[in-house]
Amino acid sequence: MNVVECDVPLRWSDTDAYGHVNNVAILALVEQARVLFFAQARGAGGESLTRLDGDGLGRNPAFITGQCIEYRRPVRLDLVPVRFRMWVTAIGGADFTLAWELRQHDALCAVGTVGLVFMTGDGARPRRITHDERAVLDAHVGEAPRMRH
Secondary structure, three states, X not given: OOOEEEEEOOOHHHEOOOOEEOHHHHHHHHHHHHHHHHHHOEOOOOOEOOOOOHHHOOOOOEEEEEEEEEEOOOOEOOOXXXXXXXXXXXXXXXXXXXXXXXXXXXXXXXXXXXEEEEEOOOOOOEOOOOHHHHHHHHOOEOOOOOOOO
């Protein structure tokens, strides 16, 4: 499986009264990692996805259809960024599922999936995955993470 790995820094505002990164902040970290997945993922022939920043912003919207997350251990505020590993578990005509795991100092803290669908440029309706997008997604296919529920 060809996994995209990326580091995402933590912010002081991510923590809560219990001294760990809040569950809502974890989803914001997943969002940052997803943006990096779009920027870094490549197909076998060098194909890439439209970046979700800069000139690519808004040109190729991806809509989240659902998210599932399972926490394994608390994430603590640290100056060392957390590490995400991301890969694809399913590809449909217009949608795909992205799996991820979050590690802090090599310890597995959370796993999850996010369903995404590519939308038309105006965001009005789903559109089919292009040949080049499918090549990128196919290059990163792996098994879904094992979750307890």
